[in-house]
Amino acid sequence: MTREQQTTTAALQALERLGAQQASAQAHTSRKTEFNLENGQFTLLRTTLDHSLALQAFVDQRRGTVSGNSFEPEAIAAAARDCFAAARDGQSDPAWELAREGGGSFDTGAFTLDRELLFNRTQEMLDAIKAEYPKVVLESVSAQHVAREGSYLNSHGVAYDSRAGSYGVFLMFSGHEGGKSSSFNHSSFECADLSRPFLDQGSLRQNLADAQKQIHTQPTKGKFEGTVVFTPDCLGSMLYELVSNYAADSVLLDGTSLWKDALGTQVADPRLTLSFKPLDPRMVSAERYTQEGFLSRDYDLIERGVLKQFMLSAYAANKTGHSRAPNTSHAIIVAPGQTALKDILSTIDKGLLVSRYSGGASGAGGEFSGVAKNSFLIENGQLGPAVSETMISGNLAGMLNSIRGISRETMEDGSSSLPWLAVDGITISGK
Amino acid sequence: MIPDIISSLHGSFKPGAHSELRAQRSLARRVVLLGGNLVGNTRQDSQGVSARVYSNGVYGFASAADLSQDAARKALDTASQNALFLDDKVRPGKGALPQIAHGSLPRQADFNDVEQKRYLDFTQALDSYISGKYPGLASRTVVATADSMEKQLLTSDGYAAHTLAPRSYVYVILNAVTDKGMPVEVFRSFGGRGSFDTVFTDPAALYGEVDRLYEHLMNKREGTFAKAGVATCILSGELSGILAHEAVGHTVEADLVLGGSVAGPMLGQMVASPLVSMTDFAHTAFDQTAPLPVYVDDEGVLAEDAELIRNGKLVGFMLNRELGRHYNMRPQGNARAFAFNDEPLIRMRNTAIHPGPNKLQDMIAGTEEGYYLMYTNNGQADTTGEFMFGVTLGYEIKNGKLGQAIFDTTISGVAFDMLKTVDMVSDQVTWASSGFCGKKQPMPVGVGGPELRCQVMIGGR
Structure with missing residues (x-):
């Protein structure tokens, strides 16, 4: 038995002894090794050894949850007591559910760290950035390896074991020249091994090159309706905002989702297919089982424009009468289109290429307005100068029905695969 | 314990x-x-x-x-x-x-x-x-x-x-x-x-x-959409506190200054209207205990106030020990870690714009057309000082009176440009402390300020 298995077994027994009619326990150990850099210089080597223990108990369908980070017997016993008390004092709800079937053992990614090679790959990336992107200042960089071991056990006999390892790199940077600077931008990716240079992965090269072009900007003049092309990095954040507004637990439970009655109907342009696929081989150490104990499977949220599935937990599914989402990962994939990005750009009279969106959380209606950061003007089919002090506004749901084009090129960063997406009818305003 | x-x-x-x-x-x-x-x-x-x-x-x-x-x-x-x-x-x-x-x-x-x-x-x-x-x-x-x-x-x-x-x-x-x-x-x-x-x-x-x-x-x-463009706005204390934290505070954190933030070359220069002063308070602000007091930081530095803007002039950065040496300044207790497994980073504590001489009702009465922006749900800024705040509650101002409420919107601008347009500052400071600042690690912070009247870009239709 692993230490994680011993911990979940002890915790489950403790909860059942206290009187929990149903219960689950999850235990994880993670070892992280991380190089940190500031201003392009190594500043810190950090190694952490962490545990996590998450318990869930049901008493007469009343639910309590606790989490802690100790595997010591007295800590497990205390967590079980707290969890049982929280459930006992809670509110009965028949919608709560634990998985009754499932189970498995998973081993993904690179569990063993190669610290020397991680340092060398990071140094190689710094040297290459200095040579190839001399106007870029690296404000902060982290390069890390995380190894995780886990165990899940519930009172219906569902058991999972997992072992996963991955490398991850995050950069925050800006372009500088003659006292002027671009807005900061960032790039990150996850990878299962160190076989490829870091600079060749994710959006690094694109965003570093763009940072140099974004040092000198022009404010956008006036207000107009135009076409916005979202880069894969920016598209990911817009789509997470969108699905949170229309397809997640909270908005379906409280009935504020504009899509609450739209299942099976056309909510987007027929060219759009949006999926969550943790089992896709391009996803690095993605989810294999859910917090509720269900085996993770890939699914389409929107298939050819039709809403096929909400992102619901088992609880919210039982509450609303819809089906549970087959996974709870963020492994988002948008199917590529047929058209090259340059051909999409060539059709746009006036608009923006937006690499980063800085906006407030959109309201329940999906209205959004925010600043187009790290962005370029598009005029007469050509990319123009970088812009500053430019806002974009529109409606998230409306956007999906105003798609001008989806690029055939995609960007993969280990946790998503996304194309460039062009949307008409966005309000663009400047000074 | x-x-x-x-x-x-x-x-x-x-x-x-x-x-x-x-x-x-x-x-x-x-x-x-x-x-x-x-x-x-x-x-x-x-x-x-x-x-x-x-x-x-x-x-x-x-x-x-x-x-x-x-x-x-x-x-x-x-x-x-x-x-x-x-x-x-x-x-x-x-x-x-x-x-x-x-x-x-x-x-x-x-x-x-x-x-x-x-x-x-x-x-x-x-x-x-x-x-x-x-x-x-x-x-x-x-x-x-x-x-x-x-x-x-x-x-x-x-x-x-x-x-x-x-x-x-x-x-x-x-x-x-x-x-x-x-x-x-x-x-x-x-x-x-x-x-x-x-x-x-x-x-x-x-x-x-x-x-x-x-x-x-x-x-x-029964609200209406704000009209997109530059407008005269009165920011509530909640919004001016977020402005102090996001749009100014981050740019004067020494690690971001070192990374090339806009504030670096502006030390000693006027960056705001002379009506604007701003401090990152350690534990006591305006003669009261600050919302989230810090007495010593995680490098063992005794915490004291970090004065950032005095009457419109940029006068200081926030530091850790390493960058205190780099900039030849005294660290003042800003190096803080969130969890036991986090290293200390330069973080704000209780960052606030100081109160001024005006009454809110006079500020509204003296505004012919604009917006009174009250609540926010988030804010972001970058090292150029360009900021964005989500506004979840606000009202039109017409002929010196509050009018219709507005739907959710966003305001944006460049902090050191926008702060120069401040022409009225209220005499009441409002604090908020429920949020977390995000900078590699989360961190509880206090933000505060008075109502400010300024020119700012507002999103809408």
């Missing part, structure tokens, strides 16, 4: 190497009632020990999820090895850090970590009030939350301290639908420093606040 496992370990520090040992326990409690359904009922505890060791310009750090002397010694040993590995690889050759004052602070008092039932009972009472009085709401959410951060710190050459910082909040979110079927929402947080039982003694004390929030929701239900 966490056991004292580190105060006797001074002898474990290697001579000449600046070293820190920190034992920490963090708690979070949360209850969420969504439409009367208990969808969140959880308690989180995490604890452990960490060590950081400095060697010639680089640090080694190590942590373990274990509150024991053995774990502390092992973390110190691993941190030393990590520092040596990095020093050997990059050879920065910066030598030892400058000396700082040393001493110790007395242990802080424990707090009452109330049982989960207290949060459940409070939220259920408040939810019952809302559902009984306002049955026409599209939805309602009531959240009770509390967290605390307890740290025991031992450093080789700075201050030793035991600190404990509990805070407690209740959030109320109300939703309605406009005649055209568009959902609208208002949101408010209540609470502050202290354990839940001392901050919230009676749900009825919040009923008046809920009633006011409902009035705003009904106004917003």
Whole structure:
């Protein structure tokens, strides 16, 4: 038995002894090794050894949850007591559910760290950035390896074991020249091994090159309706905002989702297919089982424009009468289109290429307005100068029905695969 | 309280190497009632020990999820090895850090970590009030939350301290639908420093606040879209506090200055209207205890106020020990870590714009056309000083009077340009402290300010 298995077994027994009619326990150990850099210089080597223990108990369908980070017997016993008390004092709800079937053992990614090679790959990336992107200042960089071991056990006999390892790199940077600077931008990716240079992965090269072009900007003049092309990095954040507004637990439970009655109907342009696929081989150490104990499977949220599935937990599914989402990962994939990005750009009279969106959380209606950061003007089919002090506004749901084009090129960063997406009818305003 | 496992370990520090040992326990409690359904009922505890060791310009750090002397010694040993590995690889050759004052602070008092039932009972009472009085709401959410951060710190050459910082909040979110079927929402947080039982003694004390929030929701239900473009706006204290934190504060954190933030070359220059002064307060602000007081930071530096803008002139940065040496300035206690396994970063504490001479009602009366922007749900800024804040509640101003409410919108601008347009500053400071600042790690921070009248770009139609 692993230490994680011993911990979940002890915790489950403790909860059942206290009187929990149903219960689950999850235990994880993670070892992280991380190089940190500031201003392009190594500043810190950090190694952490962490545990996590998450318990869930049901008493007469009343639910309590606790989490802690100790595997010591007295800590497990205390967590079980707290969890049982929280459930006992809670509110009965028949919608709560634990998985009754499932189970498995998973081993993904690179569990063993190669610290020397991680340092060398990071140094190689710094040297290459200095040579190839001399106007870029690296404000902060982290390069890390995380190894995780886990165990899940519930009172219906569902058991999972997992072992996963991955490398991850995050950069925050800006372009500088003659006292002027671009807005900061960032790039990150996850990878299962160190076989490829870091600079060749994710959006690094694109965003570093763009940072140099974004040092000198022009404010956008006036207000107009135009076409916005979202880069894969920016598209990911817009789509997470969108699905949170229309397809997640909270908005379906409280009935504020504009899509609450739209299942099976056309909510987007027929060219759009949006999926969550943790089992896709391009996803690095993605989810294999859910917090509720269900085996993770890939699914389409929107298939050819039709809403096929909400992102619901088992609880919210039982509450609303819809089906549970087959996974709870963020492994988002948008199917590529047929058209090259340059051909999409060539059709746009006036608009923006937006690499980063800085906006407030959109309201329940999906209205959004925010600043187009790290962005370029598009005029007469050509990319123009970088812009500053430019806002974009529109409606998230409306956007999906105003798609001008989806690029055939995609960007993969280990946790998503996304194309460039062009949307008409966005309000663009400047000074 | 966490056991004292580190105060006797001074002898474990290697001579000449600046070293820190920190034992920490963090708690979070949360209850969420969504439409009367208990969808969140959880308690989180995490604890452990960490060590950081400095060697010639680089640090080694190590942590373990274990509150024991053995774990502390092992973390110190691993941190030393990590520092040596990095020093050997990059050879920065910066030598030892400058000396700082040393001493110790007395242990802080424990707090009452109330049982989960207290949060459940409070939220259920408040939810019952809302559902009984306002049955026409599209939805309602009531959240009770509390967290605390307890740290025991031992450093080789700075201050030793035991600190404990509990805070407690209740959030109320109300939703309605406009005649055209568009959902609208208002949101408010209540609470502050202290354990839940001392901050919230009676749900009825919040009923008046809920009633006011409902009035705003009904106004917003009949609202209008703001007109996109540059407008005269009066920012509430909540928004000016976010402005102070996001758009100015981050640009004067020394690590971001080093990374090329806009503020670096502007030290000593006018960056705002002479009406604007701004300070990152350590523990006492405007003669009162600050919302989230910090007495010593996680590098063992005794905390003092960091003056940032004085009458419009940029006068200071926020520092850690390493960058204090780089900029030849005195560190003032801004190096803070969130969890036991996090390293200290330069963070704000209680950042506020100082009050001015004007009354809010005079500011509104003196505005022919514009907006009074009251509540925000988030803010972002970058190192150029360009900022964006989400506005979740605001009203038009027409001919010196408040008009229609506006739907959710966003304001944006460049901080050091926008602050030069400030022409009125109210005499009341409003603080907010329920949020977390995000900068690699989360961190509880206080933000505050008076109402400001300024020119700012507003999103809309």
